[in-house]
Every structure is written in C-alpha cells, then in structure tokens.
Amino acid sequence: MQIAVARGATVVALARPHDHAALYELGARSCVDYTDRPAVAAIGTVDAALDLVGGDFGVSLFDLVAPGGTVALATAWSIPRYRAAAEARGIRAVACLVDAGRIRVVVGARFDLYRAVEAQAWVTNRLGFGKAAIVVGDREGRRERGDQAGTRGGPA
Incomplete structure (x- = not known):
C-alpha cells in the first residue's frame, strides 16, 4: 500500500x-470494513487492487477492478494459469523507497526461529497488524508486538 501511495495512488x-x-498513518485516503459488503460495493470500481491478506479475499477483489485494471496478490499465488515473478528492477525500486524513508516496514510481532510455527499461526489467524518477523538468534524467545522497523533487512 505504501508503494502505491508513494507513486501517487489514492488508496x-x-x-x-x-x-x-x-492504515491512515501509512497513507490510505479512506478505509472500509471489508466485512461490510454494502460499504465495499459503494467504493465502485478501482484501477488496481492489492491483496496483502491471502486466502479467498484476493479473488473477491476482481469484482472491484475496472476492465483493463490490475489485481496484485502479495501472498501465495493460487489462481490457475497465472504466474508471478519478482523483477530485480522492481526490488531495487522498493529498496530506494525504503532508503528514502518514503515507505517503512511495519513489524507486528517478532518470533525466534524455533517459534516459526507460532509465527505462522499469528499470520494465518490475523492476530495483529503488520508482518511477523522471524528473528534468528533471539535466545530469550520473546515476542514483541507493535514494533516498527524501517530497514531494508526486515520483512516487507
């Protein structure tokens, strides 16, 4: 979402x-509860949609996108006949936005490597806002909520 805002999109x-x-703090122009179907329908059509959640949600975004628009799924890709591939140029562009302070990584929780299963449950069950970070070498095995990082080395 921050990349879209940095490129001039109304989110x-x-x-x-x-x-x-x-989400307002990260640049959203407006926010809608995705469970409120009439409110979602009232958005009308959009030029592009980005799913950062996964599951069946991404497929539902196709109905909101205008003909010729774009749908991007940042999670596991499960739509038959389509393939996604990272491009070095795009990754460098994102790194430049991070370095310039125009976007930041929001880490919602940190988990030591041995707690990776718990981290996956945190993500799958949507237990917080932001990304789950696997921290290698955290001997205390702590989990911190609400941490925000702005370095390229963190999860995006």
Whole structure:
C-alpha cells in the first residue's frame, strides 16, 4: 500500500476497523470494513487492487477492478494459469523507497526461529497488524508486538 501511495495512488484500504488508524498513518485516503459488503460495493470500481491478506479475499477483489485494471496478490499465488515473478528492477525500486524513508516496514510481532510455527499461526489467524518477523538468534524467545522497523533487512 505504501508503494502505491508513494507513486501517487489514492488508496482505499479494506481492513478490520481496528486497523484503520494504522492504515491512515501509512497513507490510505479512506478505509472500509471489508466485512461490510454494502460499504465495499459503494467504493465502485478501482484501477488496481492489492491483496496483502491471502486466502479467498484476493479473488473477491476482481469484482472491484475496472476492465483493463490490475489485481496484485502479495501472498501465495493460487489462481490457475497465472504466474508471478519478482523483477530485480522492481526490488531495487522498493529498496530506494525504503532508503528514502518514503515507505517503512511495519513489524507486528517478532518470533525466534524455533517459534516459526507460532509465527505462522499469528499470520494465518490475523492476530495483529503488520508482518511477523522471524528473528534468528533471539535466545530469550520473546515476542514483541507493535514494533516498527524501517530497514531494508526486515520483512516487507
């Protein structure tokens, strides 16, 4: 979402209401509860949609996108006949945005490597806002919530 904002897009974020404040802080122009179907329908059509959640949600975005628009799924790709591949040029462009301070990585929780299963459950069950970071060498095995990092080395 931050990349879209940095490139001049007007962002309408579909999220749980308790995540709206954080999304406004990251640049969303407006936020809509994705479980409120009439509110989602009232958005109308959009030029592009980005799914950062996964599951069946991404497929539902196709109905919002205008003909010729774009749908991007940043999670596991499960739509038959389509392939996604990272491009070095795009990765460098994102790194430049991070270095310039125009986007930042939001880490919602950190897990030591031996707690990777718990980290996956945290993500799958949507237990917080931001990304789960696997921390190698955290001998205390702690989990920190609400941490925000702005370095290229963190999860995006």
